C-alpha cells in the first residue's frame with residue numbers, strides 16, 4: 001500500500017539529524033530490517049544560515065513561547081527543503097532539534113513537526129523519539145546506542161568495543177557484539193561523557209568571532225591549566241553512575257573557569273576537559289573496550305584526538321577506519337531507529353537510558369493523503 005511500511009524484510013530509510021552544534025541538517029540513507037544493516041546509501045547536508053542558527057539558538061533552554069515557535073519554523077523549513085530530495089525512501093526518521101533537555105524535571109524538547117513533514121514529503125515519518133522514554137523514567141538519551149550495536153555487528157567486531165561521538169556533547173557506547181539483541185542485559189552500556197565541542201565553540205565565538213577551533217590550531221598553541229581541569233573534574237556528574245545524559249548548556253559555566261586565561265590556554269584547557277570527561281567515562285565500562293571508534297566533528301580535532309590517545313589504554317581511531325561515515329552516523333542512526341519504531345521494536349533500554357523496561361520511542365505519522373487511501 002502506498003505510504004505504508006512493509007512489516008518484514010529490508011526497507012530503505014532516510015534519517016535526518018540536526019545536532020547540538022547547529023551547523024546544519026544531515027540526511028543519510030540506509031537499508032535495514034531494523035535489526036541488521038544491509039547497506040548504506042546516499043547522504044546530503046543542508047547548512048543553516050547564520051540567521052537560522054541564531055533563531056534556533058535563541059530557543060535553547062526554553063520549553064515554550066515565541067522563541068521556541070520561531071526555532072521550530074526554521075527546523076521544519078530546513079528539513080522539508082532537504083528531504084524533498086528523499087521522497088523515494090520507505091520511511092524517514094526525523095530527530096528534530098533539541099532545544100532543552102532536563103529529563104528528571106521538565107522532560108525533553110525536540111522541535112519539528114513530523115506529521116507536517118510526512119505530508120510535505122509524502123513519506124511516513126517517525127519523530128519525537130525521546131518523549132516516551134522520558135515519560136517512562138528514562139533519560140531519553142543517548143539513542144544512537146541500538147544503532148551502534150548494529151554497526152558493531154555489521155563491521156564484524158568480535159570483542160567489546162566503544163563508539164565515542166564527539167559532537168556538542170560527547171556520548172559513549174560500550175558494545176558487546178557477541179550478544180545478538182541490543183536490549184539483552186550485557187549487550188550495551190551508554191551515556192553522555194560530558195561537554196565535547198560546545199564549550200570550545202562558545203569560547204571561539206565569544207573571543208574570536210569564529211565558530212570552532214579548526215584543527216585544534218588554537219588549543220595546540222596553549223597550555224592546559226590543571227587547576228581549572230581539576231575543578232571541572234570535581235563536577236558531581238562524572239562520579240554519577242550511568243545512565244546519565246546532558247543538555248548542551250549544562251557545562252556552559254566551564255567558560256568561566258578559563259575566563260582569566262589567554263585564548264590559546266583557554267582553548268587548550270577546554271579541549272583537555274572534553275578529553276578528561278571521556279577518560280572518566282571509560283572507568284564505567286563493564287570491561288575495557290578493545291578500541292574506541294570516534295565519530296562526530298571532534299574526531300577532526302587532532303589535539304583532542306591526541307589527548308584521548310595519551311589518556312586511554314586502547315587504540316582511538318576515527319570511525320572511517322572501519323568503513324563507517326563519522327559525519328553521517330547520527331543521521332543513519334535515526335533512519336535505523338525509524339524502522340525499529342515502525343515495526344514495534346525497542347529503541348532504548350535500562351543500560352542505554354535507564355528506562356525501566358525496553359521501550360520503542362517515537363511517533364509514526366503517515367502522509368495524510370496516503371493514509372486516506
Ligand SMILES: Nc1ncnc2c1ncn2[C@@H]1O[C@H](COP(=O)(O)OP(=O)(O)OP(=O)(O)O)[C@@H](O)[C@H]1O
Nearest residue numbers: 019020021167168169197212214215296297300301
Ligand atoms: N576540522 C575540525 N577541527 C576541529 N573541530 C571540528 C572540525 N570539524 C568539526 N569540528 C567540531 O565538531 C563540531 C560539529 O560536530 P558534530 O557535527 O558531530 O556535532 P552535532 O552532531 O551537532 O552535535 P551532537 O552530537 O552533540 O548533537 C563543530 O561545531 C566543531 O566544534
Ligand SMILES: CC(=O)N[C@H]1[C@@H]2OC[C@@H](O2)[C@@H](O)[C@@H]1O[C@H](C)C(=O)O
Nearest residue numbers: 098101141142143144167169171330
Ligand atoms: C537530548 C539530546 O538531544 N541529546 C543528544 C546530544 O548530542 C550528543 C548527546 O547529547 C546525545 O545524548 C544526544 O544525541 C545523540 C544523537 C543520541 O541520542 O545518541
